[in-house]
Amino acid sequence: MVQILTDHGCFGKYLRRIEREESPMCHECGAPVDTARHTLEECPAWGPQRAILQTKVGADLSLASIVKAMLDSExxxxxxxxxxxxxxxxxxxxxxxxxxxxxAHPLRRRRAGGRARRYARLLPPP
Incomplete structure (x- = not known):
C-alpha cells in the first residue's frame, strides 16, 4: 500500500528515475508513463480489481479520497x-x-551487490 501512496515502487516512472528501466512506460498496457496514479486510476490491466475497490471506497480514486475513505471505514x-x-x-x-x-538491458538486470553475496553464503545449498 505504501508504494501506491508514495509513488515509490514498481512503476515505470520511478524505476526510470532510479535507473532500473530504460523507459517510464507501463509494461501492462503500454501507456507512455506508469505511475501510482496510472496504476490506481487508469491502467486497463487492473480494471476488474479497480471495480471491486470502487464498490468499497467510491468512484473517486484520487489519493485524498482514498485516504479519507480508508480512515472512515475499516x-x-x-x-x-x-x-x-x-x-x-x-x-x-x-x-x-x-x-x-x-x-535484458543492463539497466534492468538484477544487481548482485555485496549485501546479496554476504547473505547468499548463509543460505543452505539447493
Missing amino acids: EAWKAMASFTDEIMSQKEAAKRARENDPN
Missing part, C-alpha cells in the same frame, strides 16, 4: 489493502522476470 481500508497487495505483487513478479531475463 472495509475501505481492507479493500485498498487487498487491491494494492494483488496489483503490486503482480507488478513485482513481472519486474523480477524482466530482471532475470538474460537478454
Whole structure:
C-alpha cells in the first residue's frame, strides 16, 4: 500500500528515475508513463480489481479520497489493502522476470551487490 501512496515502487516512472528501466512506460498496457496514479486510476490491466475497490471506497480514486475513505471505514481500508497487495505483487513478479531475463538491458538486470553475496553464503545449498 505504501508504494501506491508514495509513488515509490514498481512503476515505470520511478524505476526510470532510479535507473532500473530504460523507459517510464507501463509494461501492462503500454501507456507512455506508469505511475501510482496510472496504476490506481487508469491502467486497463487492473480494471476488474479497480471495480471491486470502487464498490468499497467510491468512484473517486484520487489519493485524498482514498485516504479519507480508508480512515472512515475499516472495509475501505481492507479493500485498498487487498487491491494494492494483488496489483503490486503482480507488478513485482513481472519486474523480477524482466530482471532475470538474460537478454535484458543492463539497466534492468538484477544487481548482485555485496549485501546479496554476504547473505547468499548463509543460505543452505539447493
